[in-house]
Amino acid sequence: MKLLSQDRPGGPLISAILVLLLIGLALAPFLFPGTRALDTAARICVFVVLVASYDLLLGYAGIVSFAHTMFFGFGAYGVALTSEHMGRSFAALGIGTLSGALAAALLALAIGLFSLRVRAIFFAMITLAVASAVAVLVSQMSALTGGEDGLNFQIPRALTAAQKYADFKLFGVTLNGKLLNYYLVFSCATVLFLVLLRIVNSPFGRVLLAIRENEFRAEAIGYRVVWFRTGATVLSAVAAALAGSLYAIWLRYVGPSTVLSFEIMIDILLMVVIGGMGTMYGAVVGAVIFILAQNYLQGLMGLAEGALQGLPLLPQLLDPDRWLLWLGVLFILSVYFFPTGIVGRLRRR
Amino acid sequence: MSDVLLATEGLTVRFGGHVAVDRVTCGFRQGELTALVGPNGAGKTTYFNLISGQIRASAGRVMLKGRDLTGLSVARRTHAGIGRAFQLTNLFPNLTVRENIRLVIQSKRGLGHDLWSVAAAHAEVAEAADRVLERVRLTAIADQTVTELSHGNQRKLEVALLVALDPLVYMFDEPTAGMSVDEAPVVLDLIAGLKAETGKCILLVEHKMDVIRTLADRIVVLHNGALAADGPPAEVMASEVVQEAYMGKALADV
Numbered sequence: 043m044k045l046l047s048q049d050r051p052g053g054p055l056i057s058a059i060l061v062l063l064l065i066g067l068a069l070a071p072f073l074f075p076g077t078r079a080l081d082t083a084a085r086i087c088v089f090v091v092l093v094a095s096y097d098l099l100l101g102y103a104g105i106v107s108f109a110h111t112m113f114f115g116f117g118a119y120g121v122a123l124t125s126e127h128m129g130r131s132f133a134a135l136g137i138g139t140l141s142g143a144l145a146a147a148l149l150a151l152a153i154g155l156f157s158l159r160v161r162a163i164f165f166a167m168i169t170l171a172v173a174s175a176v177a178v179l180v181s182q183m184s185a186l187t188g189g190e191d192g193l194n195f196q197i198p199r200a201l202t203a204a205q206k207y208a209d210f211k212l213f214g215v216t217l218n219g220k221l222l223n224y225y226l227v228f229s230c231a232t233v234l235f236l237v238l239l240r241i242v243n244s245p246f247g248r249v250l251l252a253i254r255e256n257e258f259r260a261e262a263i264g265y266r267v268v269w270f271r272t273g274a275t276v277l278s279a280v281a282a283a284l285a286g287s288l289y290a291i292w293l294r295y296v297g298p299s300t301v302l303s304f305e306i307m308i309d310i311l312l313m314v315v316i317g318g319m320g321t322m323y324g325a326v327v328g329a330v331i332f333i334l335a336q337n338y339l340q341g342l343m344g345l346a347e348g349a350l351q352g353l354p355l356l357p358q359l360l361d362p363d364r365w366l367l368w369l370g371v372l373f374i375l376s377v378y379f380f381p382t383g384i385v386g387r388l389r390r391r
Numbered sequence: 392m393s394d395v396l397l398a399t400e401g402l403t404v405r406f407g408g409h410v411a412v413d414r415v416t417c418g419f420r421q422g423e424l425t426a427l428v429g430p431n432g433a434g435k436t437t438y439f440n441l442i443s444g445q446i447r448a449s450a451g452r453v454m455l456k457g458r459d460l461t462g463l464s465v466a467r468r469t470h471a472g473i474g475r476a477f478q479l480t481n482l483f484p485n486l487t488v489r490e491n492i493r494l495v496i497q498s499k500r501g502l503g504h505d506l507w508s509v510a511a512a513h514a515e516v517a518e519a520a521d522r523v524l525e526r527v528r529l530t531a532i533a534d535q536t537v538t539e540l541s542h543g544n545q546r547k548l549e550v551a552l553l554v555a556l557d558p559l560v561y562m563f564d565e566p567t568a569g570m571s572v573d574e575a576p577v578v579l580d581l582i583a584g585l586k587a588e589t590g591k592c593i594l595l596v597e598h599k600m601d602v603i604r605t606l607a608d609r610i611v612v613l614h615n616g617a618l619a620a621d622g623p624p625a626e627v628m629a630s631e632v633v634q635e636a637y638m639g640k641a642l643a644d645v
């Protein structure tokens with residue numbers, strides 16, 4: 043309970059689901075063989091942190107930001123750029139991660155102080171403008187960033203499949219650098235999630251809730267709202283950047299479409315809403331459901347289409363190309379039946 | 392008058408051409424309960440807003456223990472010792488009663504910036520919150536959210552937040568407005584209790600004359616934003632200007 047900062051998921055069902063997800067991710071290489079499955083598990087780990095950090099902002103502080111993928115991108119490009127210029131090494135990864143996080147913190151501070159004084163809606167607009175400007179810059183400065191093609195870079199051999207750690211297989215899994223890389227991502231994501239959980243349950247986190255509920259009264263009982271909002275923005279930006287660094291290390295690639303695009307921003311929003319705003323655990327549930335749907339819905343629909351061959355209309359509806367439509371339907375249904383998100387719903391006594 | 396705690400000097404605010412508070416110069420002492428009266432729209436709430444900082448003055452100063460607060464933000468004035476309960480209930484609606492009070496105590500103790508401890512584990516905050524709950528008789532409903540409370544209990548919580556803050560200057564803006572006859576005494580007893588404590592400077596906006604008569608040491612009358620009368624209750628209630636401006640109607644209501 044100490045690890046969870048006295049914030050239980052609430053309810054036996056949601057606790058059981060979360061424990062299962064944790065076990066599933068912790069043993070993913072052994073439970074779900076194949077590179078595709080491992081890739082999905084790693085993506086889930088990264089997005090849990092990314093979505094949780096967005097929940098800190100949206101669900102706890104009540105701030106709408108469109109710059110979250112930009113901060114995610116800072117961390118990712120930080121690692122890519124240092125690895126490219128310093129050569130493959132752990133030092134490059136470390137320095138890249140730190141400089142990405144620092145850049146994210148400074149820009150978040152600047153945006154926060156500049157715009158949160160005025161009104162929360164102004165902040166949303168500023169983040170949109172800054173994020174678009176950064177996306178344009180990244181695609182224009184192709185000499186540095188690789189433009190739209192992005193950057194492929196090398197990470198230390200110890201983290202790649204080329205490095206074998208044992209001659210035998212453990213439960214059918216080769217003990218190589220790729221496995222180590224997965225566990226690096228998994229453990230860093232777990233620690234970051236627990237840190238975020240700790241922050242939202244700290245006295246600071248309580249103040250964020252107060253500000254979300256009634257900023258006028260929060261100020262009147264002595265909290266300087268601008269500073270708390272800016273603090274939340276900086277913390278969430280740093281966490282997003284760290285998630286971005288992990289993602290880059292896992293993919294060994296960065297590009298606008300994988301870390302900066304507006305589509306990812308929308309995905310994050312959907313994951314927060316599906317999982318449950320202001321719950322932290324919702325980030326886990328939301329990310330798992332969304333990424334699984336994204337990766338496997340198409341395949342499942344292909345199977346269903348095949349099985350229903352010969353029936354009227356149904357096969358056309360289940361055409362794998364329509365997977366996005368079904369994702370949309372899934373989203374609408376989840377918002378309709380669980381307006382407070384899945385965790386919010388399961389939490390209610 | 393060395394024991395003046397809070398003073399306003401020529402305090403004025405204009406909204407467009409309308410002067411809502413007009414050069415009000417007035418001092419408030421420790422241990423004194425001042426009733427602020429005047430017809431609706433006289434500027435009582437606006438005067439409070441100027442003191443606690445929600446509205447910036449067009450002219451004049453707000454002084455607390457000789458320190459000029461005029462340029463400070465609301466939060467800074469709160470930490471300086473100005474406390475405020477609102478005429479329109481102004482709470483954290485989706486949090487529990489206990490959480491509302493804890494937030495105030497946490498602020499008072501300067502814990503808000505603590506990112507790393509677990510808020511729920513602060514025993515001293517919990518104990519202080521329990522004492523406030525006890526005092527305002529909200530213990531039984533401490534774990535209900537504000538939205539679940541009756542209007543009367545919301546008013547009580549509004550007052551409880553100020554009690555939890557324990558400021559140097561207490562400002563109550565029609566604390567019993569809309570409360571039922573059996574609920575109001577809880578709040579009034581509470582204010583009487585605060586008055587009995589040493590050193591509390593209390594400003595109370597209240598319409599009920601019987602309440603003012605029993606609680607107030609002094610009455611200040613605002614009329615059209617300006618100070619119309621100031622003195623002991625008996626004297627002010629008897630004065631002609633007050634009879635005309637306000638009391639006649641109010642006394643007739645009693």
Ligand SMILES: Nc1ncnc2c1ncn2[C@@H]1O[C@H](COP(=O)(O)OP(=O)(O)O)[C@@H](O)[C@H]1O
Nearest residue numbers: 406409411429430431432433434435436437438
């Ligand atoms: N923010 C504001 N903008 C414009 N006029 C205001 C504002 N606040 C108060 N007023 C005006 O100032 C006058 C005093 O209002 P108020 O202080 O609420 O009176 P009271 O509390 O004595 O009933 C009223 O005429 C009101 O309409």
Ligand SMILES: [Mg+2]
Nearest residue numbers: 435436437478
């Ligand atoms: Mg008023």
